[in-house]
Amino acid sequence: MFKIINGLFKFFWREDWPWAVIMSIDVGAHLRAVRQMYGLSQRELAKRAGVTNGMISLIEQNRVSPSVSSLKKVLDGIPMSLSEFFTLDLAQAPQVFFGSDELTNLGSDEVSLRLVAARRPNRAMSILHECYAPGADTGEEMLTHKGEEGGVVVRGTMELTVGGSSRVLQPGEAYYFSSSVPHRFRNPGREECEIISASTPPTF
Amino acid sequence: MFKIINGLFKFFWREDWPWAVIMSIDVGAHLRAVRQMYGLSQRELAKRAGVTNGMISLIEQNRVSPSVSSLKKVLDGIPMSLSEFFTLDLAQAPQVFFGSDELTNLGSDEVSLRLVAARRPNRAMSILHECYAPGADTGEEMLTHKGEEGGVVVRGTMELTVGGSSRVLQPGEAYYFSSSVPHRFRNPGREECEIISASTPPTF
DNA sequence: ACAAACCGTTGATGATTTTAAACACCCAAG
DNA sequence: CTTGGGTGTTTAAAATCATCAACGGTTTGT
Numbered sequence: 001m002f003k004i005i006n007g008l009f010k011f012f013w014r015e016d017w018p019w020a021v022i023m024s025i026d027v028g029a030h031l032r033a034v035r036q037m038y039g040l041s042q043r044e045l046a047k048r049a050g051v052t053n054g055m056i057s058l059i060e061q062n063r064v065s066p067s068v069s070s071l072k073k074v075l076d077g078i079p080m081s082l083s084e085f086f087t088l089d090l091a092q093a094p095q096v097f098f099g100s101d102e103l104t105n106l107g108s109d110e111v112s113l114r115l116v117a118a119r120r121p122n123r124a125m126s127i128l129h130e131c132y133a134p135g136a137d138t139g140e141e142m143l144t145h146k147g148e149e150g151g152v153v154v155r156g157t158m159e160l161t162v163g164g165s166s167r168v169l170q171p172g173e174a175y176y177f178s179s180s181v182p183h184r185f186r187n188p189g190r191e192e193c194e195i196i197s198a199s200t201p202p203t204f
Numbered sequence: 205m206f207k208i209i210n211g212l213f214k215f216f217w218r219e220d221w222p223w224a225v226i227m228s229i230d231v232g233a234h235l236r237a238v239r240q241m242y243g244l245s246q247r248e249l250a251k252r253a254g255v256t257n258g259m260i261s262l263i264e265q266n267r268v269s270p271s272v273s274s275l276k277k278v279l280d281g282i283p284m285s286l287s288e289f290f291t292l293d294l295a296q297a298p299q300v301f302f303g304s305d306e307l308t309n310l311g312s313d314e315v316s317l318r319l320v321a322a323r324r325p326n327r328a329m330s331i332l333h334e335c336y337a338p339g340a341d342t343g344e345e346m347l348t349h350k351g352e353e354g355g356v357v358v359r360g361t362m363e364l365t366v367g368g369s370s371r372v373l374q375p376g377e378a379y380y381f382s383s384s385v386p387h388r389f390r391n392p393g394r395e396e397c398e399i400i401s402a403s404t405p406p407t408f
Numbered sequence: 409a410c411a412a413a414c415c416g417t418t419g420a421t422g423a424t425t426t427t428a429a430a431c432a433c434c435c436a437a438g
Numbered sequence: 439c440t441t442g443g444g445t446g447t448t449t450a451a452a453a454t455c456a457t458c459a460a461c462g463g464t465t466t467g468t
Contacts, residue, residue, distance in 0.1 A: 027272055041445065042445080042447095043445080043446090052426070053446080053447095054426080054427070054446095054447075055427075056446095057448085058447090058448090060446090061446095061447085064425055065271040065272050065425085066272055066425075067268075067270060067271045067272070067426095067454080068271070081290070082290040083287070083291045086285070086286040086290050087287045087290075087291060125329060125352060127355065127380065127402055129356050129378065150329065150402075152331065152400045154358050172333070174318075174331065176331065196356045198331055198354075200329050200404050245416085246415080247414080247415075255457090256458075257416080257417095258417075258418080258457070258458080258459090259457075261416060262417090262418090262456085265416095268455055268456080269454085269455085271424080274456075
């Protein structure tokens with residue numbers, strides 16, 4: 001039995017009363033897990049956070065969706081930032097990846113991209129081993145996406161243009177920028193250019 | 205003129221009525237910036253998100269602190285995740301780093317660590333250029349910290365132990381794991397070992 | 409100049425959250 | 439057994455949020 005209120009599913013679990021808000025991120029379960037991880041009771045956290053214990057109970061049951069300021073107050077009592085709270089992946093199982101078996105090749109003729117740990121779900125980063133043929137170029141229409149990226153040139157040279165600035169990087173040199181700024185990679189040399197890069201959130 | 209209500213500062217800006225909630229994260233300004241970055245009007249975003257334009261106006265003025273579910277609805281209209289929203293650092297979006305001038309050396313005799321874009325505040329990742337002398341070892345007491353890390357071996361060989369598993373990585377091979385699992389790096393070879401790694405959230 | 413269409417803001421009203429104060433349960437100490 | 443302190447939960451009342459429908463301002467096209 002459910003009802004749509006406020007654009008979200010709300011489930012009745014008993015006919016006489018309460019319902020639960022279901023979001024893609026389960027704030028309630030998340031908060032409960034974090035609180036218990038820190039060994040705090042609802043009352044203790046409430047006291048630290050300056051809210052009532054009842055409210056924490058209601059939030060953890062998903063009976064209400066707290067305001068951002070309330071959630072912030074609660075998290076301050078842990079303490080944990082909003083960013084950490086929403087970024088934290090609860091079920092992230094300990095998972096290891098070794099070797100070359102999961103290095104997936106993605107690139108074209110001119111650019112070869114090997115993605116580290118390609119099959120790992122919900123990675124926090126993309127780590128790439130990139131090889132650019134001489135003259136290879138990501139194109140004039142510049143790349144733009146969310147997140148941040150950086151890397152180190154291992155071999156060869158790379159001309160990197162970000163926003164207004166442009167520079168030719170030598171082996172051992174590195175770069176880092178916000179990916180939302182339009183950018184372009186070009187191999188200006190006669191040699192192949194090899195780069196190891198990382199980007200977050202994952203692009204691939 | 206201000207008053208403390210609900211544990212937050214609320215400023216009166218006219219004696220007859222409205223006030224603003226001030227939080228350490230300025231949700232209002234943040235939302236406005238993000239919305240404009242995507243070239244959306246309040247009404248257009250409201251329509252996509254299934255909320256009223258007035259509400260977006262109030263949120264952007266910090267006249268109200270939206271519930272998490274409301275904020276999620278609004279961000280879905282952009283679209284952007286809650287995690288991204290709170291992680292995004294507005295002030296330092298367009299910032300580029302090139303070259304070798306900001307490669308800070310951190311390591312010891314046996315291990316040299318060069319951190320990319322060391323002076324950039326609030327990085328989302330640490331990218332490191334690491335060199336391990338023959339026999340170098342991060343020690344038996346294993347490393348444990350939050351986040352995820354991965355990397356690629358560029359030169360030499362590296363024995364990596366994560367949890368129960370252990371493996372010697374050759375040049376071109378890579379690794380990726382959750383940093384909370386105890387881990388250890390050791391260079392078993394006679395040659396120096398060079399690695400480029402990334403970790404998030406930043407360890408350095 | 410005027411209307412039409414857009415923008416962001418506002419006030420009154422209805423809906424939801426938050427509080428304060430119980431309630432029910434469990435466990436250890438007296 | 440009873441008391442006191444610890445859980446998490448629930449309720450009605452107070453506070454806050456979200457909506458609807460206006461409002462004033464700017465831009466666009468006729």
